[in-house]
Each structure stands twice: as structure tokens, then as C-alpha cells.
Amino acid sequence: MSSTWWVLWPRILNILLIICTSVFLGRWLVGSVGSATGWYLKRRASTRKRAILRRVKVEEEAFQRFSERSQRPAEDDDWEQIESYGAASAKNGGQAEDEWEGIVGFFHPFCNAGGGGERVLWAAIRATQKRWPKAVCVVYTGDHDSTKPAILERVQNRFNIRLHPPTVVFIYLSTRHYVLSTTYPHFTLLGQSLGSLVLAYDAFSLLVPDIFIDTMGYAFTLALCKFFFPTIPTGAYVHYPTISTDMLGSLDAEQGMGLNAGSGKGLKGALKRKYWQRFASLYSWVGGNVDVVMTNSSWTLGHIRSLWGPSRKKRQKTFDIEVVFPPVAVEELERAIEISESSEAKREPALLYVAQFRPEKNHALILRAFSLMLERDKDHRNIKLVLAGSVRNSEDATRVYDLRLLAHELKVKDHVEFLCDAPWSEILQRLRKSWVGVNAMWNEHFGIGVVEYQAAGLLSVVNDSGGPKSDIVVDHSGGPTGFHASTESEFAEGFQQALTMSSQDTLAMRRRARASARRFTEEAFAKAWLTQMGRLIELQSSTGRL
Incomplete structure (x- = not known):
């Protein structure tokens, strides 16, 4: 076992102790222990939350003054159709949902990478801003080397997506290295998943959102969110299942089936197969905690329904897993x-x-x-x-x-x-x-x-x-x-x-x-995203502001 694991254990010890202690004392205490920890985290981050909301208000006022002086034209007139669609999809056309002004936390530690997953993130934020202009979109990222203006400029240059700066907030995480695959030469899947718990704890200690969405594939963070904050709606946009039956099948393939093709032979291969099977079971349990699940393709949909479907059914999740195709220009x-x-x-x-x-x-x-x-x-x-x-x-x-x-x-x-x-x-x-x-x-x-x-x-x-x-x-x-x-x-x-x-x-x-x-098209993505986002806001509104 590499030395990295020994560095990792102290950082996740608090989380594991909370979970293990609650299980040892009895399943009926699990919710209480988790909620107590969540209360502590919310209290710890409350000052920062108020400061962020004040800063958003100041930036919004400054932005409006600048727009009036420069006589900037109205942005994205073609979004009127999408906005009206979102309004019609809100529950009973309710005014509360239309004017929702909570904080949406997007967990995307590599938001400045410039890939297809990042296009989904920024298009989702743009759609959310247009539909719910009073909402604050918080991005949890580890891109410490990039400022907010630099990131937004890159978004516009790379994807031609222009966001409304005042209501975009970046929370910088200091533990992103714990989710890098290079950090774990062995047991990479488990290492990254445990590492994501550290990263999520880091995120919640800095700011607790009203809605928490993972847009990068760190499903364990969603389960941790539910453990700490049972009433916070969680959403997942799944680009790729962390483990799948295809991956297990690739162990017996000779070539053409990914980086692990043919690695299931011998004792090492048998142990790897067992390890993947156990991890698949854990991954399936984690997926059952998510309130709203979107997948980017029918291929991903099939795998996620197979893995997460039974667990979500057992937890009586209301909304079915659906495909929301990524936005393309x-x-x-x-x-x-x-x-x-x-x-x-x-x-x-x-x-x-x-x-x-x-x-x-x-x-x-x-x-x-x-x-x-x-x-x-x-x-x-x-x-x-x-x-x-x-x-x-x-x-x-x-x-x-x-x-x-x-x-x-x-x-x-x-x-x-x-x-x-x-x-x-x-x-x-x-x-x-x-x-x-x-x-x-x-x-x-x-x-x-x-x-x-x-x-x-x-x-x-x-x-x-x-x-x-x-x-x-x-x-x-x-x-x-x-x-x-x-x-x-x-x-x-x-x-x-x-x-x-x-x-x-x-x-x-x-x-x-x-x-x-x-x-x-981007319009097709926006319409589908707003439907799913509306469900999360409906859930959040039904439990009251946190």
C-alpha cells in the first residue's frame, strides 16, 4: 500500500469515525449523528454564507450600473423560448418556484479543464441563471491558479457561453489532490472515492448550499451530503459510471476494451475482479441516495439504471433516471x-x-x-x-x-x-x-x-x-x-x-x-436541464429554506 494512503487516512478519519460510530450504536442513531455533524458544518460556514450573499448583491448592483452606463444590449434574446418553457414546467406554475433565490452548489473540482464535462457545467449554470435570475450558482473547484474573471473568460472563449458574473461564485478547495488518479497507484477507484469524501467535507465546511449537484461523477459526495443534510436535495449529472459491467467484462478481453483489457488473468486478476465487484455493490448503494439523476447518453442510462435503480427504488425516490443529452454548439x-x-x-x-x-x-x-x-x-x-x-x-x-x-x-x-x-x-x-x-x-x-x-x-x-x-x-x-x-x-x-x-x-x-x-442542441439541453432543476427546487421548497 502506498504512502499516499497513510496520508489520506487522517484527513478522512473524522468522517469514518462518525459513520462507524453511528452504525455501531445502532441504525436509528445514524440520522441523528449525521444531522448533528451537518448542523455543526452549517454553523461553521454561516458567516461565509452571509458574506457571499452580500458580495453577490454588491456585484449585482455594480454590474447593473455598468450595464446602464455602457448601454449594453439585452443578453441572449433567443432564451425567451427556453425561459417560458421552464416557467411552464414549474409545479403548478408556482410563484415561489419562479422567484426561487437559493444557493445551488455545483461540485466540479476541475471546472477549468475545458472539456465536454465542463461545457455541461457552464451550460447548466447559464440555463439556471436565465430561469432563476435570483439564484446563486456556487462552483466548488480546486483551480486555485485561476481567478473568477479568468475562468469566465475561458468559458466564453472555449465554449462561447457568456455567464452573468455576479451570481457565479467560486469556492476554492484545498484537497483536490485526493481525487487525482495519480495519487493512488493501487486501489484507484476506492482511493478516489474516499478522497472525494475529504473534498466534499472541505466544501461543506466552507459553504452549505440549498441544493447540491455533482456534475463530475463523484457520487460518494452526494451520499455524504444526505448523511449530513437529509433535507438538502441532491442531483447528479452522470457522464460515466465509475464502475460498470462492461469494465468487469473487459478483464477477460484481449484488446480494444479500454485500459484494463485482459488484466483479469491469474491471481492478481482474480483479486482485481473481486475488488471491482465489491466496489460495484458500494457504488450501487451510494447511487440510491440521489434525488434527481441525469445521464448524458442512453449507454450511461442503461448502466446507471442497472446499478442505482434497485437502491433508489428501495429508498422510494420519486423521479426516474433520465437522459439529458449534453449541449453542443x-x-x-x-x-x-x-x-x-x-x-x-x-x-x-x-x-x-x-x-x-x-x-x-x-x-x-x-x-x-x-x-x-x-x-x-x-x-x-x-x-x-x-x-x-x-x-x-x-x-x-x-x-x-x-x-x-x-x-x-x-x-x-x-x-x-x-x-x-x-x-x-x-x-x-x-x-x-x-x-x-x-x-x-x-x-x-x-x-x-x-x-x-x-x-x-x-x-x-x-x-x-x-x-x-x-x-x-x-x-x-x-x-x-x-x-x-x-x-x-x-x-x-x-x-x-x-x-x-x-x-x-x-x-x-x-x-x-x-x-x-x-x-x-444547446436549447434541447437547456429545456431538459430546467425540468430536472425544477424538480430539485420543488423538493427544496417543500422542506423550506435551510
Whole structure:
């Protein structure tokens, strides 16, 4: 066991002692012990809560004065339709819900990462602000190196999402390293889950919200919230189940099924299987504590219903688990990128892979497949592969360096371009010019980048699993919208097919892909989000302000 665990235990000792003592004394005391701790945390954070609300009021007044002086135009007129939808969905059209002004806590320790999960966070906050303008949206983050103006500016540049600054508050957590996978060389799932309890305790000791929502996948924090604050409604937007039957099945696979493919052999593999099975049981129990559950795809929905459904039913949770597809800039891409016979001449023979430089994105597979395609067909020597994504930390930077070395070893470095931390304007330009869009992650939970490919008219070649297979790259209007692949050879073949189709078939597929992508607009996300958010506010209003 690594030394990290011995550092971790003192930080979570208080939490474990509270839980274990209450269980030892009797199940009837569990609620009392948890509530007493919650009372202590609320009292401890009450001064900060009042200070935050005062600061929000001051910033709001200053913002309004600035707007009047600068004569700024009204923001986002196209949101009127969404706002009216949200108002109609409120319980009985109740005025209390319409004018709700509580604090919504969004647990997202890596809010400045710039990935698809962050787009969901910021789009959710924007929708909440527009629908309930008096609500305060608090983001629990560990991004100490970024100020509020810097984060909001990055949100606008990266996602073209403009937020109302006064009602966005950042609570900076000092224990984020406890949820990093690199902190736990062994028992990573358990380590990160226990680490998230430390992070959540840190969050609650700084500010207790009226509604608590996890938008990053730390389900254990929601159970801890219910233990401390039984009347606070909890919500989860699940991008990817922490454990799944597919993960267990991958232990017996040889390749193509993620980072743990084939690792179930021998004594070590058997122990790992037992460990994962026990963790799955614990994860299922945790999910039963969540009041409102959203998943980002039908693939995730199936797994979460299987894992959390029985536990939630036992706890008599009112609302069913539902899919809320992530928001994608489909409308913007349609306005910015033309799909026509004349626009075909402006495209280049380029493969574009937009994804964070994380190991599960499997950039190495694409590099090898690209090299294999070039070996098979010498006529494609003018093709370029563009790897575009955010670099979150030093580990990601090292990964990019290793990928550059791999491109050199495969003798394709002159055909490969790395585009790190590019702004949305640059990504948009690449989407406009590229021919093929690529996704290589096994069991990608959804695949926002793939929807962007389709909306931009790219021919998608994606992993034959997860959201890209089930929800996105599906037949539309009687024809395919892209290609599926699993192995290096299949990806190489998919690239070649996409590049050698007739001009008529290519244009037809581009148009089908764009039409299919309209299912994932920002407006569709906002409407679905407001319905779920309305349920949380309904629950909170029924128990009274805390």
C-alpha cells in the first residue's frame, strides 16, 4: 500500500469515525449523528454564507450600473423560448418556484479543464441563471491558479457561453489532490472515492448550499451530503459510471476494451475482479441516495439504471433516471460552416481528433491506424492528422510529448499536427476545413466532439462502443452518418473509406450527419436541464429554506 494512503487516512478519519460510530450504536442513531455533524458544518460556514450573499448583491448592483452606463444590449434574446418553457414546467406554475433565490452548489473540482464535462457545467449554470435570475450558482473547484474573471473568460472563449458574473461564485478547495488518479497507484477507484469524501467535507465546511449537484461523477459526495443534510436535495449529472459491467467484462478481453483489457488473468486478476465487484455493490448503494439523476447518453442510462435503480427504488425516490443529452454548439456550427457542393472545395484531406490528452482517449491507437493507412495507400501521403485538445496538467504535457515521440517512431511526424489548448475560434476553423472527424475512446460516455464533427459536416470514424455508437453515429434518413471501428486495422479502413467516397455520397453523408446532430442542441439541453432543476427546487421548497 502506498504512502499516499497513510496520508489520506487522517484527513478522512473524522468522517469514518462518525459513520462507524453511528452504525455501531445502532441504525436509528445514524440520522441523528449525521444531522448533528451537518448542523455543526452549517454553523461553521454561516458567516461565509452571509458574506457571499452580500458580495453577490454588491456585484449585482455594480454590474447593473455598468450595464446602464455602457448601454449594453439585452443578453441572449433567443432564451425567451427556453425561459417560458421552464416557467411552464414549474409545479403548478408556482410563484415561489419562479422567484426561487437559493444557493445551488455545483461540485466540479476541475471546472477549468475545458472539456465536454465542463461545457455541461457552464451550460447548466447559464440555463439556471436565465430561469432563476435570483439564484446563486456556487462552483466548488480546486483551480486555485485561476481567478473568477479568468475562468469566465475561458468559458466564453472555449465554449462561447457568456455567464452573468455576479451570481457565479467560486469556492476554492484545498484537497483536490485526493481525487487525482495519480495519487493512488493501487486501489484507484476506492482511493478516489474516499478522497472525494475529504473534498466534499472541505466544501461543506466552507459553504452549505440549498441544493447540491455533482456534475463530475463523484457520487460518494452526494451520499455524504444526505448523511449530513437529509433535507438538502441532491442531483447528479452522470457522464460515466465509475464502475460498470462492461469494465468487469473487459478483464477477460484481449484488446480494444479500454485500459484494463485482459488484466483479469491469474491471481492478481482474480483479486482485481473481486475488488471491482465489491466496489460495484458500494457504488450501487451510494447511487440510491440521489434525488434527481441525469445521464448524458442512453449507454450511461442503461448502466446507471442497472446499478442505482434497485437502491433508489428501495429508498422510494420519486423521479426516474433520465437522459439529458449534453449541449453542443450545433446551431453555431450550422451558421458558421456551409455544407454544399461549393464548400467541398474548401476542405482539406485532414483527419481531426478533438479530445483532451487523457490516456483513455487512446490517441496512440489513432496514430498507429493513421500510419497503417499511409502504408496501405501511398496516394494518401498528402493527408494530415490533427490532434487537438486541452492540456490540463504536467501529466497531460508528458503524454503529448510521448505521442510526438510515437509519431516520430512511426515515421508520420511530418503528417501530424498537435494543437494544444486552442481557443474555440481555432477549433471552428479546423472543423470547417477538415474532412474526417475521429474518436477512439472505448465506451466514450457520450462524445460531444463527435456531435461537433457531425454538425460541421465531417465524416466521422468512431469507436464501435458507448455513446458514439448508440446515440450519435447512427443511421438517419435511411443512410449512415459515419463509420465505426475498434482495431487499428478497422480505423485505417474507416479513414480510407471516408476519404475515397464519391463526391455525391460524401455530400449526402455530410448532410445526414448535420441533420442527425440537431438532436443535441444547446436549447434541447437547456429545456431538459430546467425540468430536472425544477424538480430539485420543488423538493427544496417543500422542506423550506435551510
